[in-house]
Amino acid sequence: MNLDFSGRVAIVTGAGGGLGRCHALALAARGARVLVNDLGGAAGGAAQQVVDEILAAGGQAMANTASVTDVAGVAAMVDQAMTAWGRVDILVNNAGILRDKSFAKMSLDDFRLVIEVHLMGAVHCTQAVWPIMTAQKYGRIAMTTSSSGLYGNFGQSNYGAAKMALVGLMQTLALEGAKSDIRVNCLAPTAATRMTEGLMPPEVLAALTPEAVVPALLWLVSEQAPTRAIACAGAGTYAAAHITLTPGQHLGVSADTPERLAAAWAQINDQAGESVPGSGAEQGRNEVTQALSARR
Incomplete structure (x- = not known):
């Protein structure tokens, strides 16, 4: 099986550095035309620098600086891809931020902001491409979840809540998109990026390169991709997470x-x-x- 993206159009959010940049470069290297989104900056900004890397390697790419929290900006981003390339096959919802604090010390503003970027940002982007993918009868969408959402992590109640919400979003969208061959999956990456610097010892950071996560992303957005999968990836190790149900027991309803x-x-x-x-x-x-x- 060869994971080839020739002729496909991909949008990768938060792709100016870290995981998003690696995703964009890898998709382009395998033939995709990539719209590289990263917040802010004019010509020469982070998104354009990644585009320049792709162009220098012989690929096709465009930059976009919209915030995923801006519905109009997201709509314009999708229009940009459609105007240039006429379709959108792949959406990688990667954009994110951290505002870590223990729950007792966290402001509601920081909680809402993280939800707005991770969850609502993915909703905005997904809703913008959904009718296009439905009309094409083809789409591949990757949500970026996290072990912090799946299993918890001290000081990340806002981030964990947003990341687990993306799993719930995936579960339903995969069902609703099935008839149009829209496959929706989650990637739970472990990687050293600008968001995690200073949180881990150097030898651990050295193993957790963003590049080691990319194979899982490529699989999740490929033509042969599964749907409703949660792929965990880090340091070249790959696993699948599941939300399971025990058989249970019928106890009835009584006073005791x-x-x-x-x-x-x-x-x-x-x-x-x-x-x-x-x-x-x-x-x-x-x-x-x-x-x-x-x-x-």
């Missing part, structure tokens, strides 16, 4: 159900026999099925 639930919790929480539901409805089916069986 809370006590019986407490007594049964260890067994209910046992991951043996857990499954990955195909949709949220499967949780309800499991619950009702057990309830009806208990009545027979």
Whole structure:
């Protein structure tokens, strides 16, 4: 299997440095025409520097400096790609910021800002390309989630909440886009970027290059891509994360159900026999099925 992006058009947000830059360069190197988005700066800014790298290597690229929080700016960004290249096949929602503090010390402004950039920024960009991908009957969208969202990380309640919200967004969009061959996945990267400098020892940072995450991104936005996958990548190691459901137990509803639930919790929480539901409805089916069986 060869992951070839010839003829494809990709938009990568937050692509002026770090992971986004590596994603953009890799897509271009494999034949994609890439719109490189990074906030701010005029000619010679971060986005243009990445475009210059792509052009120097013989690829095709354009720069865009819109904020993903600006709905009109995002619409203009997508129009820019459509005017130049006539389609948008791939969207990589990579733009992000950090405002780390313990929850007790965090301002609501910092909480909202992180949600606005990570979650709403991805919503704005995805909604702008959705009708195009629906009309094309083809689309590949990658959300950038994080282990901080999947598993938690001290001092990152805002970031973790935004990143887990992107998983929920992916789950539903993958279902809604399936009939139009729009595949939506999440990438959970571990990489040393300008956002993580000073947080890890040098030998760890050396292993966690952004380039080591790129193969997972290329797979998630390829023609052969899965959908509703959460791919974890760092230091050349790749894994898949799942949101699972244990078989559970039917306890009924009575005055002592809370006590019986407490007594049964260890067994209910046992991951043996857990499954990955195909949709949220499967949780309800499991619950009702057990309830009806208990009545027979």
